[in-house]
Amino acid sequence: MNIDWQKAGIKKLVAIISAHLQKNGIEVVLVGGACVSLYSDNQYMSYDIDLITESSIRKIIPVLEELGFKNTGGRLFENPQCKFLIDFPAPPVSIGDEPISKFNNLKTRFGTIC
Template sequence: MKIKDMDITSLAAYICNHLDSKGIKVVLSGGAVVSIYSMNKYQSYDLDFIENISSSRKEIIKAMNEIGFSEQNKYFTHPDTEYFIEFPSGPLAIGREPISEINTIVTPVGNLKIISPTDCVKDRLAGYFYWNDQQSLKQAIMVYKDSNVNLQEVEKWADREEKLTEYKTIDWNK
């Protein structure tokens, strides 16, 4: 499959698989995860990969160049796709809590390591709790409606983040 024909899940899996073959261990997080878990009700063009094991920027640049991506400021772009790739600094965490559950989505072009739907909701709620980002709240609700999310775990996380009062105001049926 050519890059120009890949949807967000396939492209993310292709990149994840290629980086893994080079010893670079990454996990997809951020808005692209919302796109995947909400069945594209929310569309992100930014694929954020967080490294599980730190690699040098030179290693990442070399690996991305091998599959046709070039570095433009902090992003990687490819002439055949509108998606852009970023490698935000780790660790892989939401608020003060490290992420321990990594899901794998198997595709024809490789395996995608991705945060769980529950952690995706926590990630979006962090944006809502800490920056009052209403769009992040809408995204959390989208993922909840379209994926298997453990709201009890989300509530416990909100309590640990000292955001339980804010959490209890959320209408998950919006």
């Protein structure tokens, strides 16, 4: 798949990235501003994609490198052709101190977003 990172919208990017991670055994859940962007039809726009996973950054690095994203230190990844940063906040998925265990999926033609 040839991806134009500069023109792709946030939904397409998140779906492609999530599907690629999942194909490589890395389950992720979208949280934060990008999640709000999707559910508000971009009325709020975030330029970082926060994905929570139990997988290690060492496992994530080579998978995201296949998509042109480089680890910039810690849990952040960037691609010079993409206006969005990818961040992997520490698990678990929670609201305050309350862990969340039930998630909705958004199916797209590029992949499923959890």
